[in-house]
Amino acid sequence: MQLALPMLLNALTLISILLMVAMGLAIIFGLMNIINLAHGEFVTIGAFTLVAVQAAGGDFWLGLILAPIVGYLFGLVLERVLISRIAQNPLHVILVTWGLSLIIQQALQLLFGPEPQRVTGPFPGSVTFGHIQYPAYRLFLIAFALATFALVIVALRRSRFGLDLRASIQSAEIASVMGVDPGKTNARAFALGAALAALAGVLLAPLTAVTAFMGVNYLARSFFVVLVGGAGTIGGVAAGSTIIGGLETFLTYQIPPTVAQAAVLGLAIVILRFRPRGILPA
Amino acid sequence: MTHALEQAGASGKAAPTARRLRPASIVAIVLVVLLALMPFVAEDYTVSNYRDVLLLALFALGLDLFWGKTGILSFGHATFFGLGAYGMAITTVRFGIDPAWAPLAGLALGVVLAAAVAFVVGFFILYGGVRGAYFTIVTLALAMIANQIAVGWSKVTGGDSGLIGVPPFSVPGISFAEPVAGFYLALGLLSVCLFMSLWILNGRTGLVLAAIRDDEIKARTLGYRTQFILLATFCTSAAMAGLAGAIYATGTGFVAPDLIALLLSTEVIVWVAVGGSGTLVGPVIGTILVWQLQERISSISYAAWPIAIGTFFILLVLVFPDGIPAYLVRLARRLRAGKGGKS
Numbered sequence: 001m002q003l004a005l006p007m008l009l010n011a012l013t014l015i016s017i018l019l020m021v022a023m024g025l026a027i028i029f030g031l032m033n034i035i036n037l038a039h040g041e042f043v044t045i046g047a048f049t050l051v052a053v054q055a056a057g058g059d060f061w062l063g064l065i066l067a068p069i070v071g072y073l074f075g076l077v078l079e080r081v082l083i084s085r086i087a088q089n090p091l092h093v094i095l096v097t098w099g100l101s102l103i104i105q106q107a108l109q110l111l112f113g114p115e116p117q118r119v120t121g122p123f124p125g126s127v128t129f130g131h132i133q134y135p136a137y138r139l140f141l142i143a144f145a146l147a148t149f150a151l152v153i154v155a156l157r158r159s160r161f162g163l164d165l166r167a168s169i170q171s172a173e174i175a176s177v178m179g180v181d182p183g184k185t186n187a188r189a190f191a192l193g194a195a196l197a198a199l200a201g202v203l204l205a206p207l208t209a210v211t212a213f214m215g216v217n218y219l220a221r222s223f224f225v226v227l228v229g230g231a232g233t234i235g236g237v238a239a240g241s242t243i244i245g246g247l248e249t250f251l252t253y254q255i256p257p258t259v260a261q262a263a264v265l266g267l268a269i270v271i272l273r274f275r276p277r278g279i280l281p282a
Numbered sequence: 283m284t285h286a287l288e289q290a291g292a293s294g295k296a297a298p299t300a301r302r303l304r305p306a307s308i309v310a311i312v313l314v315v316l317l318a319l320m321p322f323v324a325e326d327y328t329v330s331n332y333r334d335v336l337l338l339a340l341f342a343l344g345l346d347l348f349w350g351k352t353g354i355l356s357f358g359h360a361t362f363f364g365l366g367a368y369g370m371a372i373t374t375v376r377f378g379i380d381p382a383w384a385p386l387a388g389l390a391l392g393v394v395l396a397a398a399v400a401f402v403v404g405f406f407i408l409y410g411g412v413r414g415a416y417f418t419i420v421t422l423a424l425a426m427i428a429n430q431i432a433v434g435w436s437k438v439t440g441g442d443s444g445l446i447g448v449p450p451f452s453v454p455g456i457s458f459a460e461p462v463a464g465f466y467l468a469l470g471l472l473s474v475c476l477f478m479s480l481w482i483l484n485g486r487t488g489l490v491l492a493a494i495r496d497d498e499i500k501a502r503t504l505g506y507r508t509q510f511i512l513l514a515t516f517c518t519s520a521a522m523a524g525l526a527g528a529i530y531a532t533g534t535g536f537v538a539p540d541l542i543a544l545l546l547s548t549e550v551i552v553w554v555a556v557g558g559s560g561t562l563v564g565p566v567i568g569t570i571l572v573w574q575l576q577e578r579i580s581s582i583s584y585a586a587w588p589i590a591i592g593t594f595f596i597l598l599v600l601v602f603p604d605g606i607p608a609y610l611v612r613l614a615r616r617l618r619a620g621k622g623g624k625s
Contacts, residue, residue, distance in 0.1 A: 035415045035418070035419065037422075082596070085600075086599055086600075089599075090414060090415040090418075091355060091415070091418075092599040092603065093415075094355065094357070094415065094418055095551075095595040095596075095598060095599050096595060096596050096599050096600075098548065098592075098595060099591065099592035099593065099594065099595025099596045100592060100596065101592070102548070102588045102589065102591055102592035102595075103588075103589050103592035103593065105588065106585045106588050106589045106592075107589070109585060110585055216426075216544070219422075220419075220422060220423040220426045223419050223422075223423070224423065227416070227419070256434050258430040258431075258433060258434035259430065259431065259434050259435065261427075261430055262426075262427040262430040262431055262434070265423045265426065265427050266427060268423075269403070269406055269407065269420055269423070269424075270406065272406075272407070272410065272412065272420070273406040273407065273409075273410040274410075276410055276411055276412065
């Protein structure tokens with residue numbers, strides 16, 4: 001019993017992190033069908049925005065506000081300049097986004113150096129539940145992720161932009177006849193996905209070693225979250241992160257963490273064999 | 283597409299006429315002869331470098347067999363190369379078998395391991411209907427899993443520092459420890475695999491694979507067991523990569539987790555793409571060219587090489603989507619046409 005609550009909270013932390021990272025991918029890959037292998041680097045860019053802000057004397061909250069803006073602008077330019085030209089050919093998208101991710105990794109390492117960066121979280125203390133103490137920052141992260149998730153769902157279901165996006169995915173041609181600009185909508189959706197990933201990077205930064213290669217850790221996992229949950233629905237991301245994050249936390253208590261990560265990815269491949277369209281298909 | 287299918291149907295009888303010497307075979311023969319002459323003019327150091335490059339070329343040939351012929355990109359092919367290398371290293375370093383037989387046992391374990399993993403993964407995802415981009419993502423994850431195991435399972439794999447002391451390859455009676463002998467071993471294996479692949483794929487099998495690449499459902503409707511054919515090709519491709527990895531480990535004498543990493547998976551895609559995917563002999567040339575380039579660029583800065591690969595991928599898509607040789611051919615044609623127009 002003493003172990004159960006921290007384990008549950010640890011699982012919730014990881015689930016929230018995966019939820020934050022994969023939400024952006026669920027838009028870019030799940031909805032728009034763009035296989036973005038640079039998604040991990042969007043996360044890294046968010047974390048390094050925080051590093052830069054704190055190095056310049058700003059605090060965590062300024063980083064939390066600035067990172068999604070940086071991510072959004074980066075995504076917007078990237079979609080306009082490169083992705084929109086090649087989006088019809090999945091192989092081309094894979095090669096270009098992977099090339100981009102290699103370039104971003106090395107560029108960040110050249111700029112900031114190879115050693116892990118120092119960042120400070122906003123809540124150093126911990127909260128006590130009965131006998132158990134738990135870091136306050138992690139509780140904040142869980143709440144923040146859930147709130148963002150709710151907001152994104154409402155935005156995609158209720159707003160004009162969400163309607164435009166769903167329409168132009170269903171049929172770009174008919175949407176454009178109805179007065180929607182699919183090009184503009186796609187660019188904004190891609191940028192939104194990048195902004196969410198950058199936001200995830202800021203939230204993640206106080207908990208891990210911030211290096212230029214941190215994003216790679218989240219690339220395969222977030223793709224599996226989207227695939228296992230069911231590409232094409234935002235709700236599936238919650239199911240996917242719960243399965244992947246929950247299993248991984250549980251296994252980490254039994255076997256070394258790297259092996260646990262590998263085992264969960266292996267299991268995800270098996271799940272996809274039997275449910276190729278995910279747990280909650282669109 | 284229909285063309286390929288009709289030929290596949292008809293070639294049961296017409297096969298002998300289809301096996302004329304094609305340009306790819308001529309290039310392959312010239313290449314192998316030139317390489318075979320190399321030890322007579324080059325120093326030992328260059329020869330042993332080329333031994334490693336030829337094995338990497340064999341690895342690239344393995345990837346091209348699957349990617350080039352089926353159109354499905356595997357992003358985790360270093361998994362199989364690494365399994366071959368680790369299979370060899372673990373057998374020779376950890377198992378304590380009779381040293382005369384250990385390299386052969388290691389070779390067998392490495393190749394079988396690579397083919398078996400390809401079979402299991404391929405069975406799950408190819409029979410599960412996973413194709414195209416989804417296949418690429420799953421194989422990418424496979425390379426990450428394999429790398430994590432190589433780093434994490436340090437009792438067997440040596441963890442981050444890997445395993446040292448892999449002996450040079452030998453069969454009872456013959457040792458390939460000398461650079462020249464090792465070079466001819468690598469060249470021999472490469473040529474056998476290359477000519478076998480060219481010969482088999484020039485015939486009916488090649489046409490069936492082309493038909494699957496063009497339209498798998500149509501090919502299946504015509505009675506071809508497409509999932510089985512894809513799985514068999516994937517396993518062959520993995521076994522070739524495993525073979526290359528196992529011999530590579532005996533050449534360098536050690537294995538480390540970067541033999542089973544994403545960057546190597548990425549590099550092998552570059553080698554194949556530079557040479558032109560689907561040509562089989564192209565990837566061999568591509569590997570040699572890119573390796574020469576890498577030597578130059580890496581000597582400037584360690585960070586420059588990944589940036590060069592990244593830039594190459596973007597250029598590959600935007601400027602020469604059919605591979606550099608096809609681009610050069612088109613460029614030459616356009617130049618010639620331009621000249622003709624002016625005169």
